[in-house]
Amino acid sequence: MNRQSEKGMVSIIVVMFTSLLLVIISVGFVRLMSQEETQASDNNLSQSAYDSAVSGVEDAKRVITACANGSTASAACTAILAQRCDTVQKAGIAASTTDTRVTIRSNGAPADSTQGQAYTCxxxxxxxxxxxxxxxxxxxxxxxxxxxxxxxxxxxxxxxxSDETPAIANPNDTNPNHLPQHDAWGADAPAMLRVQIVAPEKPDGSMEQVDYDSSQVMTALLRPTSVRGSSAMINTISLQATRAAGSQTNVTVSPSPVLCSAARFNANQYACAAVLTIPNGRQLKAGSRMAFMRVTSLYTRTQLRVSFEDASGNATAQFDGVQPLVDSTGRAGDVYRRVLSRVSPDGAFTFPEYAVDTTGSLCKDFSVSDTAAISGVCDPRPKK
Structure with a gap:
């Protein structure tokens, strides 16, 4: 037997298997790198498509503003009512009215109709x-x-x-007629709402400055009193007319108790709910631009939903142009992203909440004396 020949065959087999292993490892690395490159490219295109869709939302805001500032027969209003994908183009905001898409590009850069960014609808x-x-x-x-x-x-x-409101609990003070100090309310207790509504009485829905010192202004204080495990009934509250501070017939508004539901809260629904009924003769008129609601959250921040529904959940009306819904589809290469966004064109309503704003305590001291030395008694420390 030739032992030397057998040793040579073993060496050849070892070299073959080693080479095969190296080939497999190399192919695996190449495939992994290719997958990572493809994933990175897809992520980049997806983000670019999302950015294109957001650009469509921003141009939609311009269309909404143009419609609000013009007549109902303007090109912007007509384009909104048509409910077509070329809303921005037909409104004359961007691109040509014959374009099926609006290309996104930097200033001076040429448009790339194949692989460039654009919103298509x-x-x-x-x-x-x-x-x-x-x-x-x-x-x-x-x-x-x-x-x-x-x-x-x-x-x-x-x-x-939500992540910021993971739990709900009763207020520490459940007396509906008592408003405790901020620290005594309870960390997980739902917010209390102050709701003020202006509803014009005139048939044409108009108002003048003197009308704000009248019964057309109504106020309600929605105070949560308890959180029940089951779905609590939705409270119905009749709005009470109030008058301005200078009126001789001011009305004291008492808090209205509201029962909240832990079951609705845990089902990702709104825990607290109340239906406000407007007195006879002061109902909201369709299309009126002078009816408003001012809502203030007390004790804590909260999420709010307002609708025109009765206690049974039956819708009686819709909001008209108050918070339009924009549906925008963006594209980058062969990747598409769709964005649904609520737009609130209410930037004109900016007004101060109070005359003085301070992060600490405010101390006011007023004295009248015929002596030169006056010893102040004002203590700026907060009172418990």
Whole structure:
């Protein structure tokens, strides 16, 4: 037997298997690198497509503003009502009216119709079932009550489960007629809402300055009193007319108790709800631009939903142009992204909440004396 020949065969086999292993490892690395490169490219295209869709939302805001500032027969309003993908083009905001897409590019850069960024479809729904906002503590939000139909019911819902509001609990003080200090309210208790509504009485829905010192201004204090495990009934509250501070017939508004539901909260629904009914003869008129709601969140921040529904959940009207819904589709290469966005064109409603704002205590001292030395008694330390 030739032992030397057998040793040579073993060496050849070892070299073959080693080479095969190296080939497999190399192919694996190449495939892994190719997958990573493809994934990075897809992520980049996806982000670019999303950015294109957001650009469509921004141009949609310009269309909404143009419609609000012009007549109902303007090109912008006509384009919104048409509910077509070329809303921005037909409104004359960007591109040509014959273009099927709006290309996104930097100033001076040539348009790339194949692999460039563009938004291909933008639709605007001006009538919506509700209006949603996040209310910061102590900061008011003014909501125009422009409706599609006459109505006298307004449903207010608040306190939605989120990362910032993971739990809900009863207020520490459940007396409906008592408003405790801020620290005594409870960390997980739902917010209390102050709601003020201006509803014109005139048939044409107009108002003058003197009308704000009248019964056309109504106020409600929605105070959560308890959180029940089951779905609590939705409270119905009749709005009470109030008058301005200078009136001789001011009305004291008492807090209205509201029962909240832990079951609705845990089902990702609004825990607290109340239906506000407007007195006879002062119902909201369809299309009126002078009806407003001012909502302030007290004790804590909260999520708010306002709709025109009764206690049974039956819708009586829709919001008209108050918080339009924009549906925008963006493209980058062969990747598409779709964005649904609520737009609130209410930037004109900026007003101070109070005359003085301070992060500490405010000390006011006023003295009248015929002596040169006056010893102040003002103590700026907060009172417990």
């Amino acid at each position: 933008v639709k605007i729904e001006s009538t919506t079932d509700d209006v949603k906002h996040t209310l910061e503590e102590g900061v008011s939000k003014v909501i125009p009550l422009k409706t599609t139909n006459d109505t006298d019911h307004i449903m207010v819902q608040w306190t939605l489960k």
